[in-house]
Amino acid sequence: MTDRERIVADITERLYEVIPEAGQHGLAEDRDLRDFPNFDSLGVLETLVWLETAFSITIPDEELVVDKFDSVSKMADYVLAHLPQ
Numbered sequence: 887m888t889d890r891e892r893i894v895a896d897i898t899e900r901l902y903e904v905i906p907e908a909g910q911h912g913l914a915e916d917r918d919l920r921d922f923p924n925f926d927s928l929g930v931l932e933t934l935v936w937l938e939t940a941f942s943i944t945i946p947d948e949e950l951v952v953d954k955f956d957s958v959s960k961m962a963d964y965v966l967a968h969l970p971q
């Protein structure tokens with residue numbers, strides 16, 4: 887399993903907790919998470935805090951834009967680009 891595949895799996899697993907209805911239909915990497923009512927401002931915030939903790943990254947305030955984190959794919963790409971060396 888590549889680093890990206892592991893990150894995608896971890897993010898997807900976490901999102902199933904935040905968005906339980908996503909588990910019923912599966913969650914494609916490019917699915918717009920804003921389609922799910924539970925991915926509201928609180929769900930986004932919880933997910934971003936989890937990303938920071940789980941992957942030891944910091945998301946600066948100016949990058950806290952939903953458009954950057956509205957899919958599993960975008961989250962995984964962000965994490966990969968910001969992992970500590």
